[in-house]
Amino acid sequence: MADEQPPVPANAEDRKAASALASLDANDDTAASSSAPVDLAAINKATKGGAGSSAATAKDAAYKNVKVEAADVALLVEELELPKPKATELLKRHEGDAVKAMRAYVAAA
Numbered sequence: 001m002a003d004e005q006p007p008v009p010a011n012a013e014d015r016k017a018a019s020a021l022a023s024l025d026a027n028d029d030t031a032a033s034s035s036a037p038v039d040l041a042a043i044n045k046a047t048k049g050g051a052g053s054s055a056a057t058a059k060d061a062a063y064k065n066v067k068v069e070a071a072d073v074a075l076l077v078e079e080l081e082l083p084k085p086k087a088t089e090l091l092k093r094h095e096g097d098a099v100k101a102m103r104a105y106v107a108a109a
Contacts, residue, residue, distance in 0.1 A: 063092045072098040080105055 009015045068091040075098055076087035082105075094100040 066092040066096050068092060068096045072096065072101075076101060076105075 009018050068088055072091055073084060073087050076082055076090060077084055080087070080102065082090070090101045090105060091098065094104055
């Protein structure tokens with residue numbers, strides 16, 4: 001019964017649609033039989049990132065709300081020779097504390 005062919009459609013538009021559906025079915029059968037190798041490590045990495053990514057997002061959002069003083073930004077720009085946006089980000093990541101920011105920058109370098 002599975003080999004039965006459905007009746008041929010009467011008009012050209014229906015025949016064209018039936019032909020397109022048949023070719024899709026044929027492509028699905030060949031794709032299922034010749035599956036490409038799956039990178040399991042990539043899948044595991046992508047699926048395990050759910051819980052950790054929300055904590056990182058919350059931390060990033062928290063540092064963006066830190067207010068920094070223009071004098072502290074100017075100090076980092078002058079002493080560490082950083083561009084203003086980088087100096088501002090560094091200060092925000094260290095709660096606006098210029099000393100902590102400078103120590104972290106020097107330790108990382």
